[in-house]
Amino acid sequence: MESWEDKLPPYIKARLVAAGEAGAPEKDSLKEKEIAHSVLARFYRGDLDSNALCQELRGATLTTIREARLNLVDSLSLSYNSHAFDQRRAAILKLEGLKDDPRMPVIEASLNRIGDLQTLYRQSHEKVLEELVQEKDRHFEDAAMRTRWMALRGVLSADAEVTERLAESLLEAEREYGDEFAAVNRELKRQVEGSV
Numbered sequence: 001m002e003s004w005e006d007k008l009p010p011y012i013k014a015r016l017v018a019a020g021e022a023g024a025p026e027k028d029s030l031k032e033k034e035i036a037h038s039v040l041a042r043f044y045r046g047d048l049d050s051n052a053l054c055q056e057l058r059g060a061t062l063t064t065i066r067e068a069r070l071n072l073v074d075s076l077s078l079s080y081n082s083h084a085f086d087q088r089r090a091a092i093l094k095l096e097g098l099k100d101d102p103r104m105p106v107i108e109a110s111l112n113r114i115g116d117l118q119t120l121y122r123q124s125h126e127k128v129l130e131e132l133v134q135e136k137d138r139h140f141e142d143a144a145m146r147t148r149w150m151a152l153r154g155v156l157s158a159d160a161e162v163t164e165r166l167a168e169s170l171l172e173a174e175r176e177y178g179d180e181f182a183a184v185n186r187e188l189k190r191q192v193e194g195s196v
Contacts (some may be wrong), residue, residue, distance in 0.1 A: 001035060035060060036067035037126045043091065044075070050090035058098065069192045076114060076188075078121050078174075078181045085118055092192070103191065110188035114181060121177045128169040135165075 043053045057065055072092045076085070089111045096102045107161075 029063075032061060032064045033067055035064045036071060040068055040071055043087075050087060051095050053091050054094040054098065057095065062099065065095050065098055066192070070189065071131060073185065073192055076185055078178055080118060082118070085115060089115065096192075103128075106191050107188065110184055110191060113184045114188065117177050117181045117184065121181075124173040124177070126169065128166060128173070132166055132169075160163060167181045 039048070039053060039056045042048045042056075043050075048056065053068075057068055069092055072088050072095070077089060080088075086174075092111065093104065093108060096104060096107055
């Protein structure tokens with residue numbers, strides 16, 4: 001059976017060799033990070049699902065698992081689609097389950113809140129886009145009644161207004177949900193960091 005070191009890509013093996021000149025704590029820390037990043041890179045590419053990721057890290061140290069969980073938390077975004085978020089959510093929870101003393105309810109509650117904020121953000125975004133499409137259609141209908149030249153001027157003017165309103169609405173949604181998302185994400189990271 002291959003050891004975890006045999007599964008590492010060549011560039012990571014080279015970095016580990018280069019780190020051989022460092023002290024033992026630095027070398028161990030680098031090794032833990034490289035293991036976590038190597039496995040997570042395959043997860044982010046879609047080569048591993050959350051079950052396979054968990055299987056890959058099953059024999060890893062708690063430090064490596066913690067590094068992987070923190071990396072997953074850092075990768076969360078307010079604008080993720082639900083599939084990408086669900087993958088990361090499942091991976092964070094499965095890795096939390098590898099610990100001797102998992103804190104599932106606390107971490108799951110934070111992840112649920114992040115999921116709720118993402119849904120609210122997407123709904124706000126979709127509502128703004130729908131309103132703008134309707135407004136643009138109204139402008140186009142009005143412009144169709146005018147001469148060709150007037151229609152063109154009206155549509156161009158409407159496009160500028162629509163673009164400006166879209167930008168303002170998106171900034172408002174970002175402010176409304178972004179601050180709470182950042183706070184919940186910081187809390188989740190603190191929970192993960194505190195649960196070695």
